[in-house]
Amino acid sequence: MTRSKAPKFTQIGLVVAAAVTALVTAGTLAAAAPSPAVKTAIATRQANFKKMGAAMKTLNEQLKADAPNKAAMAGAAKALLAAARAQPKLFPAGSGPSSGVKTEALANIWTDRATFDGQMTKLLGEANKLVGATSGGNADAIRAQYKATGASCSSCHRQFRADT
Template identity: 55%
Template sequence: MTRTRTLALAAAGVLGLAAVAGTGTLASAAPSASTVVATRQANYKKMGAAMKTLKDELQGSADKDKMVAAARTLAATVRVQNKLFPDGSGPSSGVKTDALPAIWTNRDAFNADMQKAIAEADKLVAIAGSGDKSAIIAQFKATGATCGGCHRQFRADD
C-alpha cells in the first residue's frame, strides 16, 4: 500500500472515529480494524517525529517556535490515540499490530497510562513556550519516560 493511500485511509479512520466519539453512539459503518490500526500507527509515527524534532532542537539551536509546534503536535495526537484501540482492533483482528492484548485485558491501566501521556505532553507544550532549555529538557525526558512506560506494558518489541 502506498504511503498516500495509507495516510488517506488513516485520515478516513480518524474522521469516522471522531464522528463516533462525538455522538456517543456506534455508527453502522464503523471503521475496519485495518483502518483503525493504520490510523493509530500513523499517529504514533507523527508523535515519534515530534519527539525527534524536540530532541534535535534541544541538541542544537533550540528554536522555540519549532519546539512549541512539535510539542503541540504531540499533545494533540496523544489525545486521540486512546480512541484508536476499540475492541476488535488488536492482534486477534488479523491485522499486523504491535499492540499487545494487555491493552484490552487491562484497559484501566492502559487508559491511566494514556491520561499520564496527555498530562505530560500538555506540560511539555507549556514549558516549550517558556523557552527555558533546561526545563524543556527535563519535561522532554519526563514525557519520553511516560511513553516508554506504556510501550513496555502494551507494545510488542519490533
C-alpha cells in the same frame, strides 16, 4: 485384509484433509477480513504514533543544538499533544493482534484496560506540560519535560507493545 483397509484409511484421510483445509481457509478469511472500522482505527493510531515519534525526534535535535529553535519545539509539542489526544479512542475491541492486521499492540491492552487508560491519561498530562514548557522557552525546563514525556512513552510501551 490389508488391501481392503487401505482405501478406507485413504477416504478418512481425505475427509480429514478436506475438513482441515476448510477450517484453515475459514480461519484465514476471518483473520484477513477485519472490519473497515478496525482497519481505520489501527492505521490512524499508527500514523499518530509516528507523528509523536517525529515530534520527539525534532525536540531531541533542537535540544542538542547550540541555539534551539523555539518555534520548532513549540510546534512539535503541539503536534505531539494533538496526536496523543486522539489515541485513547483508537483502540476499539477487536483491534489487537487477533485482528489479522499487522499491529504491535499487545492483547493485554484489552484485558488490562484500566492500566492502559491510566497510561494514556499520564501521556496527555505530560504532553500538556510539554506544550507549557515549550511556550515558556526555557531550554532546561523543556529538556526535563521532554525526558518526562519520553519516559511515559517507554513505560507504556514496555507493558503494552510487542518488543520487536
